[in-house]
Amino acid sequence: MHFLETPIEYLKGVGPMRAELLKKELHIFTFYDLLYHFPFRYTDRSVIHKVADLNANMPYIQLKGKIVRFEEKGQKRAKRLLAHFQDETGVTQLIWFKGIRWIKRSIKINTEYLVFGKPSAYQNKVNIVHPEMDFFEKQQSVSSSLQSVYHSTEKLSGKGLNSRGIRKLVKALLLQINDKIDETLSDSLLSKLKLPKREEALVNIHFPADTNKLERAQKRLKFEELFFLQFHLLKMKLTRTKKSKGFVLEKVDNHFDNYFKNHLKFELTNAQKKVLKEIRIDVKKGNQMNRLLQGDVGSGKTLVALLSMLMSVDNNFQSCMMVPTEILAQQHFKNISSELKELDIKVAILTGSSKMKERKKLHEKLENGEIDILIGTHALLEDKVVFKNLAFVVIDEQHRFGVAQRAKLWKKNITPPHILVMTATPIPRTLSMTLYGDLDVSIIDELPPGRKEIKTLWRSDSSRLKVNKFMHEQIALGRQIYIVYPLIQESEKLDYKDLMDGYKAISAEFPMPDFQVSVVHGQMKSEDKQYEMKRFVEGITNIMVATTVIEVGVDVPNASVMVIESAERFGLSQLHQLRGRVGRGAEQSYCILLSGQKISNEGRLRLETMSKTNDGFKIAEVDLKLRGPGDMMGTKQSGILNFKIADLLRDGKILEFARKEAIALLKDDENLEKADNINIAAAYMPYAKERMGWSRIS
Ligand code: ADP
Ligand code: MG
Numbered sequence: 001m002h003f004l005e006t007p008i009e010y011l012k013g014v015g016p017m018r019a020e021l022l023k024k025e026l027h028i029f030t031f032y033d034l035l036y037h038f039p040f041r042y043t044d045r046s047v048i049h050k051v052a053d054l055n056a057n058m059p060y061i062q063l064k065g066k067i068v069r070f071e072e073k074g075q076k077r078a079k080r081l082l083a084h085f086q087d088e089t090g091v092t093q094l095i096w097f098k099g100i101r102w103i104k105r106s107i108k109i110n111t112e113y114l115v116f117g118k119p120s121a122y123q124n125k126v127n128i129v130h131p132e133m134d135f136f137e138k139q140q141s142v143s144s145s146l147q148s149v150y151h152s153t154e155k156l157s158g159k160g161l162n163s164r165g166i167r168k169l170v171k172a173l174l175l176q177i178n179d180k181i182d183e184t185l186s187d188s189l190l191s192k193l194k195l196p197k198r199e200e201a202l203v204n205i206h207f208p209a210d211t212n213k214l215e216r217a218q219k220r221l222k223f224e225e226l227f228f229l230q231f232h233l234l235k236m237k238l239t240r241t242k243k244s245k246g247f248v249l250e251k252v253d254n255h256f257d258n259y260f261k262n263h264l265k266f267e268l269t270n271a272q273k274k275v276l277k278e279i280r281i282d283v284k285k286g287n288q289m290n291r292l293l294q295g296d297v298g299s300g301k302t303l304v305a306l307l308s309m310l311m312s313v314d315n316n317f318q319s320c321m322m323v324p325t326e327i328l329a330q331q332h333f334k335n336i337s338s339e340l341k342e343l344d345i346k347v348a349i350l351t352g353s354s355k356m357k358e359r360k361k362l363h364e365k366l367e368n369g370e371i372d373i374l375i376g377t378h379a380l381l382e383d384k385v386v387f388k389n390l391a392f393v394v395i396d397e398q399h400r401f402g403v404a405q406r407a408k409l410w411k412k413n414i415t416p417p418h419i420l421v422m423t424a425t426p427i428p429r430t431l432s433m434t435l436y437g438d439l440d441v442s443i444i445d446e447l448p449p450g451r452k453e454i455k456t457l458w459r460s461d462s463s464r465l466k467v468n469k470f471m472h473e474q475i476a477l478g479r480q481i482y483i484v485y486p487l488i489q490e491s492e493k494l495d496y497k498d499l500m501d502g503y504k505a506i507s508a509e510f511p512m513p514d515f516q517v518s519v520v521h522g523q524m525k526s527e528d529k530q531y532e533m534k535r536f537v538e539g540i541t542n543i544m545v546a547t548t549v550i551e552v553g554v555d556v557p558n559a560s561v562m563v564i565e566s567a568e569r570f571g572l573s574q575l576h577q578l579r580g581r582v583g584r585g586a587e588q589s590y591c592i593l594l595s596g597q598k599i600s601n602e603g604r605l606r607l608e609t610m611s612k613t614n615d616g617f618k619i620a621e622v623d624l625k626l627r628g629p630g631d632m633m634g635t636k637q638s639g640i641l642n643f644k645i646a647d648l649l650r651d652g653k654i655l656e657f658a659r660k661e662a663i664a665l666l667k668d669d670e671n672l673e674k675a676d677n678i679n680i681a682a683a684y685m686p687y688a689k690e691r692m693g694w695s696r697i698s
Contacts, residue, residue, distance in 0.1 A: 003180040004032035012172050018159055025153045034173055035202055036644050037166070038221075039148030042208065043116070046145030052089035056121035060149070063087060063115045063128075067094070070104055083107075085115060093127040099158070107133055116147075132164050146208045170206045177202070184224060184683035186676045189661065195220040205645075219654065222646045226658035228687050231680075233437030234659075234666050235688075237290075240438070245415055246288035247391040249315045252280070255343050256310040263342065271295070271446040272304055278442050279308050279420065283392070289418035292436050295444030296616040297424045297580025298451070302555075304444070305394040306336055308420055313345055313372045317391030319417075320374040322381075324397050326351050326526055327533055327549060332396070333375045335555075340373075350376035350385070353526035359384075395421040424580065425573050426616035428624050430648045430655050437659075454583040456591045458567070458611045467592055468509055471561065475515065475542045479560040479587060484578055486569045487521065487547040495547075496521070502565060503545045516541040522549050548574065550581060557585035567593035567610075568603035572623040575610050602626055625649060 008028055009019035022028040028037055041060075049061045065087030073080050081103060083094040094115065096103050107113070117131030150166040161169070181199040183190075190197065196204070201217040208214035268276070275293060282289035295301045309319040323329050333349040340347060348362055348371045365371045369388035374380065421439075432441060459467060471481055483506060485499040503519045510517055518532040518541045529549070535541045537556055544550070544559075548570075562582045567575065575593070583589040593607050609622045628649075648655070665677070672681035 003177070004030065004035070006031045008034060011169060013169055018161060021156055021159055021161070025156050026151070031173060034170060035177075035206075037150065037170075038205055038645050039150050041149040042146040042214065043149060044145055045114075045116070045147045048114075050089040051085070051087045051092045054092055054119050054126045056119050056126055058119045060116065060118050063092075064112065065115070066110050066112055067107065068110065070109070072100070093125070094131050095122075095127050095129045097130070111135070132162070146211065146214060148206050148208075167206075174203055174206060182682065183679045185227075186678075186680055188676055193223065193657070193661075195223060198224070218645065221644075222651050222654050223658055225643055225646045226651070226655050227662055228684065229434065230437060230655075230659045230662035231665060231684065232688060232691060233434075234662055235670070237438040238666060238670065240290070241287045244288040246286060246418055247283070247312075247315070247317060247415060248286050249283040249311045249317070249391065249418070251314045252311055254314045255340075255345060256307065256314050259310055259340070259343060260307070263339065266448070268303070269300065269444070269446050269448055271444040272300055275304050275442040275444055276307055278440070279304075280311065282440070283308075283311060283418050288416045289420070289440070290438075291418075291420050291440045291442055292432070293420055293422045293442045293444070294426060294432070295422070295424065296426060296447070297577060298584055299424075299444040299447055301396070301422045301424070301444065302332065302335070305396070305420060305422065306339065309373050309392055309394065310345075312392035312418075315391070317389050318366070318369065318372055318374070318387050319392035319394070320376070320380060320387070320390060321394040321396060323375070323377060325549060326353065326377055327520075327529060327554060328396070329375055329377050330530055330533070331537075331554060336373065336375065345372045346370060347373045347375065350374060350379050351526075352377060352379050354379065390417045393417045393419050395419070397423065424577065424616070426620040428617070428620050428648075430652045431624065433655060433659055434648060450586055451583060452586075452588050453614055454579060454589045454591050456579065456593065456611050456614070458593045458595065458607050461594055461596055464594070467563065467594070470590075470592075471510075471543070471563070474561050474590075475510070477587075478558075480536065480539065480541070480556065480558050481543045481561040481563065482550065482559055482578075482581055483543060483545045483563045483565065484550065485545070485547055485565045496523070498565070499545065499547060506543060506545055510543060515543070517543045517545060520544060520546040520549060522547060548578070550578075554581055555584060556581070558587075560585065560587045560589040562589075562591045564591070564593050566595065567607060568595040568599045570606075572606050572609065572619055572626065575606065576616055576619050579610070579614075 007019070008014055008022055008030055009016060011031065011034070014022070022034075026033075026037060028034050043060045043062070045062055047062065048064045049058070051063060051065065054061075054063075063085070065085055067083045068086050068091075069084045071082040071084070073082060079097075079100065081096040081100040083096075083103075085092055085094050094117075112135075114134040115128065115131045116134070117128040119126050119128055121127075148163075148167055148170075150163045150170075152162050152166055156162070156165070159165075177199060179199070181202060183198050185195065185198070189195070195201075196213075196216050198220070201220040204213045204217035205221060208217065279289065279291065282291065293301055293304065305321060309321065312319040321332060323332060329349060329351050333347065337347045346365075348365070350359070350362055354362070362371070363384055363386070366374065367386050367388055374387075379385070427435070474481060483502065485495065485502055487495045487499065499519070499521060503517070507517050516535070518535060520529050520532045524532075532541070532544070533554075536544045536559075539558060560582050562579055564570065564575065564578055570578070579591040582591060591610075593610060595603070595607060599607070605622070605626065609619060613619060646654070665672075665680070668674075669677050672678075672684060
């Protein structure tokens, strides 16, 4: 057995009970796991503070002095132990709520200690709760002034494995590692990037000799982590493109050309042209395409999708487009049918509310190839939906679908169809390199010409009268308005009431017959939703009061005002999506964010960001900072973003060069056969094996 794979119970000081706890609480099973349980913080122990200088705003600090007296206060649960701690400048209190007996027994009065902890304030006094206590020894050979601090849990602390206990274990382990830690990077990479060896890095990450050594250790370990991930993603992509046969879509001389020359209503933007070229090259090659198309709201992704599907039709294959909501499916179906009405192409729609009888017919037509383009919701994924020869799949607003759902579409054929996933949620580059590292990425970075910047105003609830007046003016100009209410599952009933109250108030302010107001929400029957949507699209309704069902994709160019109620309750990407519903025509558009007075700091930052910029990528960066990668991408569970040390927010640069080196290595020695890469090969094998279960992420 390899040293690092040694079960943790074999480490001196661990024993069966602690081993169980380490496994349960921190997933530490082996020596490796313990070594890679990195400190989350370091404190400078070369500095000793004075009691007289303490204040509650200080970070973790160190004091030197004596406990002069213990005092127990409170009863039962409220019981606590106070220690009056004194140095030459004054007295402060150390407090324990737990382990009182043990502390009293093991800590000596009138003996010099180093006390380590975070000052806090209680009843106008500064104290330190649950400090770490170390004997102060004059000749204490402090091997390093930077002391590592580890995550622990209550249960572990109860068994002596608080941060200090864990540090002791790590130290015991590091004493045994002499030359037993295999290097995972090649000599040439190490010398080229001036990175320390793995063993040195592991020692310094836990017991840094100095700040410089610590930084080098961190850089090395971050690089290692990102490098192997990038290499893995890129290798999977390479293997896939080599192995997976795809439909060859060579011809574009029939419908594609015809539509392009005779039916296109406007000139494509350069970005749209560029992306179409990328797709065109991909689908001719004979390998399966897996492409992510990123483009801000309103950038014209639908048209790219349509033209791509025509490539498939021209080669006598079927294509389909999957969207997350019924409203969106209806809208795409209507638009695409009307775009193609002069071409001999069969377009059909399938959603959850398609009638049984229609469905049966549709299934038949799909199977015998009578339908060329199918548009639909999740209903497309059902096993009963069988295509004759599906060659091109578009997934719109891909972030709305789960991984498993998306993967299902691959399995509709023996030869996998080309896949184009589209998203309007801009993804910061660091994230997309990681999450979609094995996909090809196209970006539409340009809006169709003539669009005016949407003006975003943030107003408090009390400005409602002014907002109403503004809406009257806009309606008089012939524009249409959305008013959106939050509907969050946890407080659904209350939210629903808000929505209906709002609808009533708006109907009173904009009464019939001069005005038409509709309401659309998720609990309505599909037919009713469609009816209301249709009236809005046709310009019959002036105001649409709705929940976020209209968040994605809906396209009504004449709508120029988006009012968002309780805007502080929405996430940034949602707000950006909602705002993207306006600004689609030639008129000046507005987004009005209404909020209460009491808003959290985060809420404030979100609304400020929205007021400041229309740039989806900038908004995504802020969103990433606020929510963290896993939450933002809805991939908390998937494991891909669980880094031990790398941090996508901060380590963008390291990620860039890790990727660069991974690409270079893949080019030079794809199968890791060269002598120089022997370390990498040995490390990569188990790495890849562990990640075999990862399916494609798109
Ligand atoms: P999204 O990328 O958000 O899906 P859409 O595909 O819905 O955007 O397009 C937004 C609007 O822009 C639509 O009304 C569409 O007809 C229009 N559009 C798309 N491409 C162009 C273009 N090249 N020039 C002008 N308008 C365009
Ligand atoms: Mg769209």
